[in-house]
Amino acid sequence: MPDQHLIGKTVLVVEDDAKIRNLVKIYLQKEGYEVMEAADGREAMKKIEQFDPCILILDLMLPKVSGEEVCRWVRQDLKSMMPIIMLTAKAAEKNRIQGFKLGADDYVVKPFSPAELMVRIEAVLRRTSSRCGKLSFTGFTLKPAKGEALINGDPLELTQFEFKLLHMFMQHPGQVLSREQILNCIYEHNQKAVSERTIDVHIKHLREKIKQKTPKDYIQTVRGMGYKFVGV
Template structure:
């Protein structure tokens, strides 16, 4: 019995979620729980099946377990970050306390992570926050421009000198949140709260990984950033004026 047999549709909610996890008991429980919450959840029990489903249909979000019987979840995350699946948000499930996998997963393009075991309502909150970010962005039409940097909120594209720079969905949301508050010092906790819609642990360092990836995409020299400045012990500032240019 494959995981894809577990389906519960709800016509009044368009969000379709794909769960790639070989834990059939967890899959069945989440189909029921998230179905009651108004989501349509389809489950794949192998990496091969999950990748095929991801490429064949449209999804609001993919929930990806790193421990799969036939594939490395990190490799699968990398594959999902190209082609037709490149812009689908990915919520990564990781073993408890495995910080290395979480960091690597974020660097490969995951938008968020959740350690196992977890409370179903926490998973639901994470899903809701990710989908809410996407809905919020559709209502924001005006592009943000800072010198040579342009953030097109409608197309969800980042450009420097007119050249497209690749960012994950989470990283784009994070960059926009900072740009909208240019010149203000923002702590890690404030940034996570703005983008995720919830406050995480004060010592969570995943935000630093995302900032590093954003800098690699938009800074002329990521080691000497002029757009996103670090204030040691305080947080980050998105510069109003960059490279001597006016906003």
């Protein structure tokens, strides 16, 4: 079972070898991460600026812009403390030292164990949890501290209850949530004064706002049970 605390963490995998990139992606998705990909350094920089991922898995020998330059750009130009794990064939001690001096949080040498890489990613994320104040899943991004919601980078204007609903769904993707569960979570201290019908109304309004941005019905009704938030 994926760790619920790590579900919705966005990972950008920067690797020019498609087979390695896909292997890492498969393992990450099994663990509940939201995965983006880049095949060269320039593409990585664009996606970092656009999506601000929670962690960067970075090859060093990349086309167009090297991994070292991407790391330097993240730390010096963006002034970002985004966690970075370097995944590279550069195994020499001087390379590892340089990587850490550039700002890497961990350094993994190829060939590598995908299972071990997952453990290292989890360890880095736990150690740097304060650096990522957002939740992402299938194109949705929530920044709870700022009260911001986005779909594919576009702002989504939500009421307080709609925001709480989407937050709850994104924390439990693919899981059927009963009206009672939703009621207890959203209304906490005042659930006795609110009917389950109120939940249906809020979900209806949330669905309508989402459909203004995308045609897919991400919140599905499960007859006799409740609602489920689904991905692609």
